[in-house]
Amino acid sequence: MSAAYKQPEVSLEMVKSHGLNDEEYDLIKKILGREPNYTELGIYSVMWSEHCSYKNSIALLKTLPRDGDCLLAKAGEENAGAVDIGDGLAVVFKIESHNHPSAIEPYEGAATGVGGILRDIFTMGARPIAALNSLRFGSPDNPRVRYLVDGVVRGIGNYGNCFGVPTVAGEVYFDESYTGNPLINAMAVGIVKHNEMASATSEGNGNPIMIVGSKTGRDGNHGATFASEEISEKSQEKRPSVQIGDPFTEKLLLEATLEIIREDLIVGIQDMGAAGITCSCSEMSAKGESGIEIDIDKVPVREEKMVPYEILLSESQERMLVCVKKGNEQRVTEIFDKWGLDSTLIGHVTDDKMFTVKLHGEIVSRIPSESLVLGGGAPVYHRETKRPAYLDDLHKLDFGSLPLDRNWNATLLTMLASPNICQKGWVFDQYDSMVRTNTAVGPGSDAAVIRLRKTRKALAMSTDCNGRYCYSNPRAGTRSAVAESARNVVCSGGQPVAITNCLNFGNPYKPEIYYGFSEAIGGMSEACLVFNTPVTGGNVSFYNEDPERAVFPTPTIGMLGVIEDIDHITTQWFKDAGDVILLVGSNTKELGVSEYLHTIYKQTRGDVPALDLEFEKRMQDSLLTLIRKGVIKSAHDCTEGGLSVALAECCISNADNTTGANVNTADDIRADALLFGESQSRIILSCREADTATIIELFKNNSVSCRKIGAVGGDRLKIDGLVDLPLEKIAGAYFNAMHEFMDARPVEPATGAV
Numbered sequence: 001m002s003a004a005y006k007q008p009e010v011s012l013e014m015v016k017s018h019g020l021n022d023e024e025y026d027l028i029k030k031i032l033g034r035e036p037n038y039t040e041l042g043i044y045s046v047m048w049s050e051h052c053s054y055k056n057s058i059a060l061l062k063t064l065p066r067d068g069d070c071l072l073a074k075a076g077e078e079n080a081g082a083v084d085i086g087d088g089l090a091v092v093f094k095i096e097s098h099n100h101p102s103a104i105e106p107y108e109g110a111a112t113g114v115g116g117i118l119r120d121i122f123t124m125g126a127r128p129i130a131a132l133n134s135l136r137f138g139s140p141d142n143p144r145v146r147y148l149v150d151g152v153v154r155g156i157g158n159y160g161n162c163f164g165v166p167t168v169a170g171e172v173y174f175d176e177s178y179t180g181n182p183l184i185n186a187m188a189v190g191i192v193k194h195n196e197m198a199s200a201t202s203e204g205n206g207n208p209i210m211i212v213g214s215k216t217g218r219d220g221n222h223g224a225t226f227a228s229e230e231i232s233e234k235s236q237e238k239r240p241s242v243q244i245g246d247p248f249t250e251k252l253l254l255e256a257t258l259e260i261i262r263e264d265l266i267v268g269i270q271d272m273g274a275a276g277i278t279c280s281c282s283e284m285s286a287k288g289e290s291g292i293e294i295d296i297d298k299v300p301v302r303e304e305k306m307v308p309y310e311i312l313l314s315e316s317q318e319r320m321l322v323c324v325k326k327g328n329e330q331r332v333t334e335i336f337d338k339w340g341l342d343s344t345l346i347g348h349v350t351d352d353k354m355f356t357v358k359l360h361g362e363i364v365s366r367i368p369s370e371s372l373v374l375g376g377g378a379p380v381y382h383r384e385t386k387r388p389a390y391l392d393d394l395h396k397l398d399f400g401s402l403p404l405d406r407n408w409n410a411t412l413l414t415m416l417a418s419p420n421i422c423q424k425g426w427v428f429d430q431y432d433s434m435v436r437t438n439t440a441v442g443p444g445s446d447a448a449v450i451r452l453r454k455t456r457k458a459l460a461m462s463t464d465c466n467g468r469y470c471y472s473n474p475r476a477g478t479r480s481a482v483a484e485s486a487r488n489v490v491c492s493g494g495q496p497v498a499i500t501n502c503l504n505f506g507n508p509y510k511p512e513i514y515y516g517f518s519e520a521i522g523g524m525s526e527a528c529l530v531f532n533t534p535v536t537g538g539n540v541s542f543y544n545e546d547p548e549r550a551v552f553p554t555p556t557i558g559m560l561g562v563i564e565d566i567d568h569i570t571t572q573w574f575k576d577a578g579d580v581i582l583l584v585g586s587n588t589k590e591l592g593v594s595e596y597l598h599t600i601y602k603q604t605r606g607d608v609p610a611l612d613l614e615f616e617k618r619m620q621d622s623l624l625t626l627i628r629k630g631v632i633k634s635a636h637d638c639t640e641g642g643l644s645v646a647l648a649e650c651c652i653s654n655a656d657n658t659t660g661a662n663v664n665t666a667d668d669i670r671a672d673a674l675l676f677g678e679s680q681s682r683i684i685l686s687c688r689e690a691d692t693a694t695i696i697e698l699f700k701n702n703s704v705s706c707r708k709i710g711a712v713g714g715d716r717l718k719i720d721g722l723v724d725l726p727l728e729k730i731a732g733a734y735f736n737a738m739h740e741f742m743d744a745r746p747v748e749p750a751t752g753a754v
Contacts, residue, residue: 079124095185112243124192178467209294211322415641461559462489484557533559660713
């Protein structure tokens with residue numbers, strides 16, 4: 001780059017190609033008091049993209065419950081939410097999407113999604129202790145889908161395994177709605193002492209600004225803009241927008257970052273994720289109510305002839321922006337040198353609240369920082385909503401079209417082998433779930449559990465959402481997602497304390513899509529208020545559409561729970577012959593939008609099963625009390641696939657100790673609804689015979705139904721004279737299915753069309 005760098009002239013066609021409309025361009029001119037130059041246009045285009053500005057969602061997001069006694073960092077305040085768990089410790093956690101990059105380049109898209117969420121955790125001074133994910137794909141019958149599954153899972157596994165964080169939980173769903181636009185939601189959890197938390201801020205006139213970590217390249221350029229548009233045939237041309245990650249460098253960056261934070265050398269630090277240097281500089285300076293001036297020619301680059309526009313917008317991975325306390329520059333450099341990483345002084349804090357970029361001493365961009373950031377000067381839109389016309393027809397369910405003269409044994413085996421129910425060992429066996437040796441409960445139970453060293457505490461964590469429910473009834477479906485996530489945590493012995501969310505929807509400019517988003521926000525608010533689980537932050541991902549369809553509305557919930565004593569850790573599988581099986585909650589005749597309808601009849605029809613949030617809360621509180629009393633031997637929530645699937649999982653999910661069950665509910669309802677209906681607020685418990693009366697009485701005192709339905713023992717699962725199967729057949733269907741549809745059939749090569 002020469003001192004005579006000349007920027008291209010800005011034209012209206014160029015403005016349009018940057019994704020800015022006329023109204024937004026006029027607002028930019030008003031803010032600057034002049035026409036923006038080429039570099040400034042690029043900066044505004046990424047910072048005002050949906051991915052960075054949340055311009056179509058921020059108004060509704062602000063209605064979510066975001067206050068709580070245990071919160072140390074609320075939604076939007078820092079890179080991630082932080083929750084006080086006592087003993088001077090805080091848990092930092094967040095979930096984000098990497099959907100569009102993964103649709104184009106599944107391995108790198110998923111890997112860098114993991115890398116980005118991990119950086120959000122350790123920039124706050126927290127050491128990552130667990131990773132989770134929520135993955136959605138089209139039908140596994142499609143070879144292109146199998147290619148995406150293969151690449152995404154390898155990307156998640158390889159990045160997490162090499163970095164050294166256990167991937168302990170998640171969910172994998174398959175549905176045609178996700179065919180061209182898979183959803184890749186990555187969550188991370190970290191632990192930090194209160195006095196070692198760092199902030200994403202810059203302040204103090206004259207304090208140095210340093211870039212640390214990897215050099216800057218052209219990879220990921222305009223990635224934020226790419227994530228703010230629908231996927232189409234032309235998306236394959238945007239492979240350069242997909243970042244390239246290096247987990248080994250990130251591990252070094254983790255250790256160096258935590259070291260400079262512990263030594264109290266810095267004012268603030270932020271990951272360079274979407275929009276790279278631009279986002280970090282503008283957000284840190286706006287938060288500190290200061291300005292930042294950088295010399296762009298001092299940024300270490302790995303490619304020749306990079307211009308300011310490219311350097312500012314690059315999303316190269318494993319980089320941080322650091323505001324250093326003046327006088328500590330040399331010590332910061334020594335630490336990064338020790339870990340073999342670059343650390344370069346590129347600018348300083350100012351008091352003019354401007355984000356100024358210079359090239360060889362000449363200003364190439366000068367913008368008010370506040371005008372670029374979320375909740376600052378970026379436009380805020382209130383989009384039109386319209387209830388989709390399909391809902392009235394979809395909610396009609398003709399039970400007469402569902403014959404009852406079925407072989408229920410064969411039907412249960414079909415259900416257990418279906419893509420959404422079968423065991424996902426093909427996926428999580430590629431993840432190291434035990435690294436760092438703190439994993440008490442890994443993938444395959446209701447929630448993962450991580451022990452906290454030097455304490456008696458543990459953390460329970462889960463990701464949940466039924467996209468089909470949210471398609472049928474976005475408000476009720478989202479309420480169910482929050483309830484299920486909390487239920488999973490409670491079944492594992494934890495007290496739900498807060499959530500993070502990843503809101504995956506189609507084009508917000510379509511009123512029917514925005515209706516689903518608006519309703520989902522409403523349902524989430526209602527549920528979180530009942531469960532006292534404030535929203536600590538997360539991610540909104542719009543434009544999840546391919547040329548044929550939008551994805552199901554998928555508001556993924558990441559729930560965090562605290563287990564006060566590791567003796568309270570509870571798992572889903574039956575333990576000993578002779579134990580009593582109890583059903584909490586009631587079996588009803590509901591079959592709406594069930595996995596049974598989808599798998600057996602290829603239908604997505606009916607309304608979401610009714611959910612009484614107050615009843616659910618009483619049930620969860622009662623169960624947690626009993627777990628802490630030590631009278632519950634196993635607990636498993638009853639969701640996709642219904643009662644029969646849940647009972648089968650209780651029998652076989654501990655491969656080292658399978659045990660059968662003999663169940664007789666005596667419920668006078670349709671056989672299909674009894675076996676496969678997805679009535680809400682149900683949990684299967686097992687306990688000693690001597691503790692049965694105590695358990696039933698406590699639930700009764702809290703107006704929660706609980707009754708004995710059977711006993712543990714034998715080598716078969718028997719249910720109401722309808723099902724009688726050996727565990728060997730059940731296990732074969734459940735454990736082998738995903739290996740068969742992933743390993744036995746070829747995947748489409750990477751050159752395939754979107």
